[in-house]
Structure formats: C-alpha cells, structure tokens
Amino acid sequence: MDHVVAARAQMGTSLAFHIIFASFGVGLPLLIFIAEGMWLRTKHRPYYELARTWAKGMAILFAVGAVSGTILSFELGLLWPTFMRYAGSLIGLPFSLEGFAFFIEAIFIGLYLYGWNRLSPLAHWLAALPIAISGAVSAGFVTLVNAWMNMPTGFRLDHGRVVDVRPLAAMFAPPWLVEVVHTTIAAYVVTGFGTAAVCAFALLRTRPEQPRILAGLRIGMLVASIAIVLQWIAGDAIARFDAEHEPTKFAAMEVVRHTQRYAPITIGGVVGKNETHYALEIPGALSFLVAFDPRAEVRGLDRVAPDDMPPVATVHFFFDVMVGCATLMLLIALAWVVFTRRRMPLPRPLLLAIGLCGPLSILALEAGWFVTEFGRQPWVARGLLRTDAAATIAPGIEVQLYVFSIVYVILAIMCAWLLRRIGTREPEAHEAASPAGEAAAYR
Amino acid sequence: MSLVAGVALVALLGIVLYAIFGGADFGGGVWDLLATGPRSAAQRAAISEAIGPVWEANHVWLIFVLVTLWTCFPPAFADIATGLNTPLAIALLGIVLRGSAFAFRNYAADEPRIARPWTIVFGSASTIAPFFFGAAAGGIATGRYDWTSPFALCVGVFAVALCAQLAAVFLLLESEDPALRRDFHRRAIMATVGVWILGAAPVLLAGRSYPALFAAMHSTAALIAIVGTVALGIVVMACVALRSYLAARIAVGIEVAGVLAGWFGAQAPALVPGRLTLSSAASPDATLVAFLVAVACGAVILIPSLSYLFSVFKGPIRR
Numbered sequence: 001m002d003h004v005v006a007a008r009a010q011m012g013t014s015l016a017f018h019i020i021f022a023s024f025g026v027g028l029p030l031l032i033f034i035a036e037g038m039w040l041r042t043k044h045r046p047y048y049e050l051a052r053t054w055a056k057g058m059a060i061l062f063a064v065g066a067v068s069g070t071i072l073s074f075e076l077g078l079l080w081p082t083f084m085r086y087a088g089s090l091i092g093l094p095f096s097l098e099g100f101a102f103f104i105e106a107i108f109i110g111l112y113l114y115g116w117n118r119l120s121p122l123a124h125w126l127a128a129l130p131i132a133i134s135g136a137v138s139a140g141f142v143t144l145v146n147a148w149m150n151m152p153t154g155f156r157l158d159h160g161r162v163v164d165v166r167p168l169a170a171m172f173a174p175p176w177l178v179e180v181v182h183t184t185i186a187a188y189v190v191t192g193f194g195t196a197a198v199c200a201f202a203l204l205r206t207r208p209e210q211p212r213i214l215a216g217l218r219i220g221m222l223v224a225s226i227a228i229v230l231q232w233i234a235g236d237a238i239a240r241f242d243a244e245h246e247p248t249k250f251a252a253m254e255v256v257r258h259t260q261r262y263a264p265i266t267i268g269g270v271v272g273k274n275e276t277h278y279a280l281e282i283p284g285a286l287s288f289l290v291a292f293d294p295r296a297e298v299r300g301l302d303r304v305a306p307d308d309m310p311p312v313a314t315v316h317f318f319f320d321v322m323v324g325c326a327t328l329m330l331l332i333a334l335a336w337v338v339f340t341r342r343r344m345p346l347p348r349p350l351l352l353a354i355g356l357c358g359p360l361s362i363l364a365l366e367a368g369w370f371v372t373e374f375g376r377q378p379w380v381a382r383g384l385l386r387t388d389a390a391a392t393i394a395p396g397i398e399v400q401l402y403v404f405s406i407v408y409v410i411l412a413i414m415c416a417w418l419l420r421r422i423g424t425r426e427p428e429a430h431e432a433a434s435p436a437g438e439a440a441a442y443r
Numbered sequence: 444m445s446l447v448a449g450v451a452l453v454a455l456l457g458i459v460l461y462a463i464f465g466g467a468d469f470g471g472g473v474w475d476l477l478a479t480g481p482r483s484a485a486q487r488a489a490i491s492e493a494i495g496p497v498w499e500a501n502h503v504w505l506i507f508v509l510v511t512l513w514t515c516f517p518p519a520f521a522d523i524a525t526g527l528n529t530p531l532a533i534a535l536l537g538i539v540l541r542g543s544a545f546a547f548r549n550y551a552a553d554e555p556r557i558a559r560p561w562t563i564v565f566g567s568a569s570t571i572a573p574f575f576f577g578a579a580a581g582g583i584a585t586g587r588y589d590w591t592s593p594f595a596l597c598v599g600v601f602a603v604a605l606c607a608q609l610a611a612v613f614l615l616l617e618s619e620d621p622a623l624r625r626d627f628h629r630r631a632i633m634a635t636v637g638v639w640i641l642g643a644a645p646v647l648l649a650g651r652s653y654p655a656l657f658a659a660m661h662s663t664a665a666l667i668a669i670v671g672t673v674a675l676g677i678v679v680m681a682c683v684a685l686r687s688y689l690a691a692r693i694a695v696g697i698e699v700a701g702v703l704a705g706w707f708g709a710q711a712p713a714l715v716p717g718r719l720t721l722s723s724a725a726s727p728d729a730t731l732v733a734f735l736v737a738v739a740c741g742a743v744i745l746i747p748s749l750s751y752l753f754s755v756f757k758g759p760i761r762r
Contacts (some may be wrong), residue, residue: 023637047602059550063543063545064542064546068539069506071535074531074532074535076513077509077523077524077525078528078531078532085517085520086517089517092513092514092515092726092733093733093737094513095513095514096510096738097509097737098510099506100741100744103500103502103503103507103741103745104744104745106499106500107748107749107752108748108752110495110756111496111497111752115496115755131487138759165729166729167733167734168733222570265610342576361606370527392528394528395528397528405538407536414547418547422550
C-alpha cells in the first residue's frame with residue numbers, strides 16, 4: 001500500500017471512529033442535565049434513573065472518546081508532520097484553547113460520575129453544565145481548524161515559507177461560523193436521535209412500558225427535533241457559503257460540470273468521468289437555491305484544473321447520503337411532534353422509524369464529514385499544501401493502520417456490549433452494592 | 444525572559460505535571476498488574492477508586508504538552524514524530540488500551556469473565572505506555588532518535604519505575620485498611636530502591652558513542668539532578684518510614700520534577716540535541732504571544748476547577 005493512502009486511511013478511520021464518541025460527548029451531558037433537572041424539579045423517580053443510566057453510558061463513551069481523541073493529536077504528527085510544520089504556528093491557538101475546554105470536560109466528568117454521594121444534589125446537577133458547555137466549545141475549536149484547512153488565512157507566503165503569521169485571523173478563517181454551527185448541531189442531532197432510538201427499541205421489546213424509557217424517548221426526541229430543524233437552516237447556510245467561497249467543493253457536491261445559469265439540482269445518479277446517468281434533475285433549482293434566482297450562474301468543474309479535481313463521484317454520493325438521511329429524520333421528527341402534541345400513543349411503525357433514526361443520524365454525520373474532507377482534496381490546506389506532500393515518510397504506517405483498525409473494532413464491540421447492558425438492565429441492579437462487592441470482581 | 448524561554452517553561456511545566464499525575468495513574472496500573480497476595484482484590488479496588496475520578500483530567504496534561512509542542516515548536520513536533528514514529532505509536536496504543544480497559548473493567552465489574560481480561564489489559568497497557576515514552580525521551584537525548592539503544596531502553600525501564608514509585612507513595616494516602624496500607628508501604632520502599640538502581644543504568648550507559656548525550660550527562664544541571672534525585676529518594680524513604688505520607692507525596696513529586704528539569708537543563712538550549720534548538724524550532728513571536736495569552740486565560744478557569752476536583756476526591760474531608 002502506498003504510504004499516503006495508508007496515512008489517509010488511518011486518519012480517516014480514526015476520525016470516523018472518534019467523531020461518533022465526540023458527538024455524544026457534546027450532546028449527552030445536555031440530555032443528562034435536562035433529565036437530572038427534571039428529577040430535582042418533579043422528584044419523579046424515573047428521571048433520576050434515566051440520569052443515572054445515561055451517566056453510565058457517558059462514562060464509557062467519554063473514556064473511549066478521550067483516548068480516541070488522543071490518537072488524533074498524535075496522528076497529526078505521526079502521519080502528517082509536514083502539515084504540522086507548515087500549519088502548527090497557525091492552527092495552534094484554537095487547539096490550545098480546545099485543550100483547556102477538554103480539561104474542564106474531564107474535570108467535571110470526574111466530579112459528576114463519582115460525585116453522586118459527595119456533592120449536594122444541586123451542585124451535582126450543576127456539575128453537568130460545564131461538561132455540556134465545554135464539550136460543545138471544544139468541538140467548536142476543533143472545527144475552527146477544519147475551517148482553516150478549507151480556507152487557510154492569517155499568513156503570507158514568501159518563497160514557499162509561511163510568514164507574517166496572524167494567529168487570530170487564522171483562528172477565524174472565513175468558513176468558521178457556518179462550519180462550527182453545522183458541526184455542533186450535528187452532535188445534538190446524533191445524540192438526540194441516538195438516545196431516542198435506543199429508547200424506541202426498548203419500548204418495542206418490553207411490556208409494560210417503563211416510565212424511565214418513555215421519559216428518555218421524550219427528552220431525546222425533543223432535542224433531536226429542535227436540532228434537525230436547525231440543521232436544515234445551518235446546512236442551507238453552509239451550502240450557500242460553499243457556492244461562493246468553495247466553488248470546487250460545491251460543484252462536486254452537486255455535480256455541476258459546466259459553469260451555467262439555470263443550474264439544476266442533481267439527485268442520485270451514476271457519476272461517470274464525463275457524464276452523469278440515471279440522476280433526478282430539477283432544472284434551475286440549484287441556481288435558485290444559491291441566489292434565489294434561477295438565472296444565477298453556478299461555477300462548474302470546468303473551472304477546476306485537472307490536477308486540482310476532487311473525487312466528484314464520492315463527494316456527490318456522500319452529499320446525497322447526508323441530505324437523504326436528513327430528509328428522513330426531519331419527516332420522522334415531524335411525525336413524532338404531531339403524535340406527541342395530540343397526546344396520541346406512538347404506533348409501532350413510528351417507534352421503528354425513530355429506531356432507524358439512530359443509525360441514520362450517524363450515517364449523516366459521517367457522510368457530511370466525508371463531503372467536506374473529500375471535497376477539499378487533493379489539498380490538506382486548500383491552495384497551500386497538498387495531501388500527498390503532507391504525509392509522513394516514516395516506515396511502518398501500514399502496520400499501524402492494521403493494528404489500530406483492529407483496536408477500533410474491539411473497542412466498538414466492547415462499547416456496544418456494555419451500552420446494551422446498561423440500557424437494558426434495571427438502573428440499580430448492576431451497580432456494585434458496596435466496595436467489597438466491587439472488589440470481588442477484580443479477583 | 445524571552446518569549447521562547449517562556450513557552451519552553453510552560454512546556455516543561457506541562458511535561459512535569461503529566462509525569463507526576465499521569466505517571467501516578469500509569470503506576471497504579473503497574474501495581475494493578477503486579478497485585479499479589481491475599482489482598483490482591485482489595486489492592487485493585489483501592490487503585491480503581493484512587494484513579495477513577497481523576498485519570499481523565501490527569502490525561503489532559505498530555506494533550507496540553509502535545510499542543511504546546513506543535514503550536515510553539517512545530518518543526519520539533521514534526522521531526523520527533525517522524526524520528527520516533529514507532530515508539531510513540533506504541534505508547535499511544537498503550538494509552539488507548541489503558542483508558543478503555545479501565546472503563547470497561549469497572550463497568551463490567553459484576554461480570555468477571557469480561558472484567559478479568561480487561562484488568563490484565565489495563566495493567567499491561569499502563570506499563571507499556573511509560574516504557575515507550577521513556578524510550579522515546581531517551582531517543583531524543585541521544586540526538587539520533589536511537590530509541591532502541593541500551594541507553595534509551597534503560598530510560599524506558601527507569602520511567603516505569605518512577606511511575607510505580609509515584610503510585611505506591613500516592614496510594615498510601617488512599618487506603619484506610621492498615622494491612623492494605625502495609626502492602627503499599629512495602630511497594631513504596633521497593634520502588635524507591637528500584638528507582639535508584641534503574642536510574643544508575645542510563646547514567647552509566649551514556650557513553651561516548653553519543654557525544655551530545657555524553658556532554659549533557661556531565662553538565663552541572665545533570666549533576667544537580669542526579670544528586671537531587673538520590674537525595675529526594677532518601678527523603679521519600681524517610682517520610683514513608685516515619686508515616687508522614689503527605690510529605691512523602693510532595694517529596695516524590697519534586698523528585699520527578701527534578702529528573703525532568705535536569706534533563707531539560709542538561710540539554711538546553713537544544714530541543715533535540717544536534718538537530719534543533721529551542722529558538723531554531725520556535726514559532727513566530729505572534730504565535731507565542733497568542734499562545735501565552737491563551738494559557739493565561741485558560742489557567743484562570745483551569746486552576747479553580749482542578750482544585751475543586753482534587754479537594755472533593757483527594758482532600759482531607761474524604762473520610
């Protein structure tokens with residue numbers, strides 16, 4: 001295997017793995033904060049059980065999220081030393097601030113998870129808040145780096161050297177706001193639908209309905225429904241931004257081959273080298289969406305030099321996957337809102353559909369991230385550094401790829417097994433009764 | 444003080460704090476692996492309880508160090524990550540497995556068939572990570588990234604011994620049961636002797652094959668660090684024997700800080716001897732200023748939060 005391919009595969013696998021855990025790290029503390037707050041307000045025990053159950057899930061997801069995030073920090077150097085040599089001084093500021101946000105997350109996770117009996121109920125509830133905030137903030141800081149990679153700013157090139165470094169300008173590269181908003185909301189979409197899906201499957205399986213699980217479904221779907229609506233607005237904003245500032249990526253997403261007015265929206269299809277077959281085309285719709293004017297000109301791939309061409313078919317495919325999943329999730333969320341507002345019991349097909357939203361939300365998350373990454377190729381920092389020039393020359397990258405892939409599979413299986421156990425058992429049943437009881441397990 | 448010296452001190456502070464707190468957590472894993480005797484289960488439970496609330500926060504010091512390195516000294520980060528690709532990747536694997544295994548074994552504690560293998564993974568990974576970090580550090584000191592040299596491998600073993608010493612001394616304050624306390628008491632003394640013996644090996648092996656290393660080892664800073672380590676080891680031993688465990692904690696912390704500061708001092712102003720100096724690897728001033736401002740702002744939130752965490756779980760009101 002080519003070392004660049006191995007490095008890209010390893011980075012891609014690591015991020016695809018970490019992004020799921022990171023999303024739950026952003027969203028779950030908020031859900032837990034809501035559940036425990038409801039418990040404090042209503043003293044309705046199912047809310048307490050829900051918070052305890054979710055907290056156990058958070059403990060596992062956060063532990064694996066923290067170490068898989070560490071992998072990425074190392075891999076920036078282990079796989080992309082040349083990128084870091086160029087970019088370290090420019091993207092260091094958001095990463096430094098992210099480090100502090102991560103600190104706050106880790107500190108309050110410790111306080112929250114181990115503080116049930118040591119903190120007052122109010123202090124314990126409030127300990128969830130810094131986790132929720134710093135989780136979102138740290139995801140935001142990391143996304144700032146991605147924004148910079150899409151549109152590197154805050155420096156001048158002098159004979160191939162980066163000079164006149166302005167760290168604040170680099171930290172807030174033009175796409176920063178649209179990217180941060182879109183990515184952060186994605187985390188709430190994933191967590192909301194993810195937890196609601198788990199509860200929906202539990203409701204399908206067990207009778208009578210447990211109040212704890214019903215409450216979990218409601219909180220999950222509430223967060224998910226708000227988030228998915230906001231995500232459509234944020235998604236529209238980022239697409240409009242891309243049409244203007246990242247035209248190559250935009251043209252690849254929508255397979256706009258020629259710069260044209262009345263550009264159509266292309267849905268699905270088989271994207272060949274020169275032609276697209278079997279796609280559904282809506283004439284003029286893309287121009288209209290970009291500028292509210294069907295006559296607006298959309299820049300096409302004909303403006304892109306062959307050497308700078310992203311993998312169009314891949315970008316378009318994942319874009320369609322993302323939008324398709326988002327459409328389904330929006331419809332299912334609407335159905336849930338209608339049933340819930342009319343206080344009607346949720347029919348089994350709707351519960352199944354909510355269950356489906358769990359995988360759909362993760363699929364949309366991954367696909368959306370693939371769009372931005374494949375859409376930027378062949379650049380790692382657009383216009384500044386090509387991906388193949390940034391990869392390490394150290395030997396043995398292929399072996400690392402295999403070893404870490406195996407580790408990811410094992411961790412994923414173990415997480416799934418533990419989460420299933422935590423979700424399906426009675427909340428108190430699997431808690432160690434006493435330190436002595438816990439100790440028995442270590443023999 | 445120059446900007447470069449300022450950020451270098453921040454980096455050193457991060458490395459020292461990671462070595463002390465992260466190192467103690469690794470050492471806990473080492474003793475978990477070596478848990479023996481009639482109280483092995485109780486030893487493991489005490490280790491779990493001691494590490495549980497704080498290990499994730501302690502781990503973030505590593506991220507802090509990485510970020511400091513790549514923000515302030517990007518060429519050094521790139522060069523080290525290339526030259527020491529293999530040992531760093533293995534250390535990373537150890538970190539990943541340590542953290543995951545710790546969570547898995549605790550949350551599957553009532554299912555011994557699952558928990559037991561993860562307990563072994565936890566202990567082994569906690570030993571592997573500091574060993575390879577130590578070997579990587581030794582590799583840097585050689586100036587040739589020669590991490591498989593006897594010198595570097597001995598530094599790796601020494602690092603594991605330091606972690607074990609830290610953990611044993613720290614655990615003395617975490618165990619109420621007198622018998623359990625005696626276990627850790629014995630381990631603290633064993634580990635301190637181990638640190639002396641294993642610390643001598645790299646000093647003796649730093650021969651003339653690596654001129655940069657030989658010079659560094661015979662510098663004043665190195666001499667102070669070596670004498671200091673031995674002296675503080677004696678203090679640790681005395682405090683443990685006199686049962687003043689808090690003083691022992693402080694002494695062992697200073698000892699580890701001294702080892703690292705001695706290393707830095709001995710090879711300064713070189714970052715990687717013979718390859719990069721602090722100033723040749725430093726980012727532009729604008730970046731260093733922005734970084735220091737970010738650290739100052741971050742510290743305002745970090746210090747009270749961290750103090751709160753440790754006061755809740757490690758303070759005297761604990762029992």
